[in-house]
Amino acid sequence: MMKRIRIATVVLASIFGMTCLGASSDEGVKIIKISAKRFEYSPQQIMLKKGVPVVFQLTTEDRTHGFNIPSMNLRTDIVPGKVTELKVTPQKAGELDFFCDVFCGSGHEGMNGKITVTE
Numbered sequence: 001m002m003k004r005i006r007i008a009t010v011v012l013a014s015i016f017g018m019t020c021l022g023a024s025s026d027e028g029v030k031i032i033k034i035s036a037k038r039f040e041y042s043p044q045q046i047m048l049k050k051g052v053p054v055v056f057q058l059t060t061e062d063r064t065h066g067f068n069i070p071s072m073n074l075r076t077d078i079v080p081g082k083v084t085e086l087k088v089t090p091q092k093a094g095e096l097d098f099f100c101d102v103f104c105g106s107g108h109e110g111m112n113g114k115i116t117v118t119e
């Protein structure tokens with residue numbers, strides 16, 4: 001229930017945000033759900049478009065993990081029982097790595113994924 005309300009809020013906020021900016025698109029900001037568990041993210045590969053904002057909705061299935069995109073200077077904790085939102089607008093095309101920066105066990109070093117940004 002909480003989750004539904006949160007999603008609705010984000011969608012509304014993004015619609016208003018775009019209206020204020022006078023954007024021609026009538027679509028809301030796209031939401032991408034990413035779930036974390038020892039020692040992987042799902043999905044591990046995310047496709048984005050340059051200059052197009054998206055909201056990541058991050059959840060964890062087991063314990064606290066991190067979500068860090070070093071090339072965008074963005075990071076957050078992902079805490080059990082909570083949906084953490086991170087708005088991302090990629091500024092250039094290319095491949096961006098993300099990884100877990102909260103030590104979560106012996107497979108922690110390999111807990112990562114890739115964002116591909118296209119023009």
Ligand SMILES: [Cu+2]
Nearest residue numbers: 100102104108
């Ligand atoms: Cu970790």
